[in-house]
Amino acid sequence: MRLLPHPATEDIELTEVLRALSDPIRLEIVARLAAVGEMTCGDAGDHLGVHKSTASHHYRTLREAGVVCTKQEGRLKYMSLRRDDLDVRFPGLLDSVLAASGALARR
Amino acid sequence: MRLLPHPATEDIELTEVLRALSDPIRLEIVARLAAVGEMTCGDAGDHLGVHKSTASHHYRTLREAGVVCTKQEGRLKYMSLRRDDLDVRFPGLLDSVLAASGALARR
DNA sequence: CCTATAGTTTTATCGTTGTCAAACATTGCG
């Protein structure tokens, strides 16, 4: 049960977060994460309609931007939103994006 | 005193707005617009450190994404933020981005 | 009318990005 490397909260950059969120597929991943809380990469990929390597690329983009957190348990990798970290850095940003994307805020 | 073509409010797309805001130069333009309200392209360009044609490209990107509005008066073109339109489409988004970018909200 | 001003468009270059396919790595299971 190991945690993958992520940028520290204070290293999360606004422009990188915005860029990460500016792709429809990544936005969909984020919206789904907001709805279900946690998800394996496989579950995410099932809804995306792209090749699994493409999906993996998007997971990495989201992780490196500081938007999601990934932890490994066995063979599975679980993603979740870094809600608290994002809210510290950019208060209200994620919520407004989620609301705008039509996601259930679930908070 | 003519208005340049812009997307209608309901046609403003979230991902395009996020993409437009995800470039440091464009974010700077937006932050300055938030501070001063209105600005000519020339004034904007003076602070950006890029070629005027590059700056013009960024103005167009912002305009086509629905982030700014441009009106021409004589030889000058004035840009301003489409605050109200953005707030209708994506409530709170622009404010949180501006706050995160360190802009004075001035509202 | 001629010129300067303010910006846009065009052209070219170069790096980045999204995509898939195929190979690879790691983990759990029989």
Add this chain to the structure above:
DNA sequence: CGCAATGTTTGACAACGATAAAACTATAGG
């Protein structure tokens, strides 16, 4: 051990984007 499951990485390719230079457009002013 060997095999299947779950993702990641690498390689290739096409599309896009940021940039600058130069040509162009439009307007104001002398």
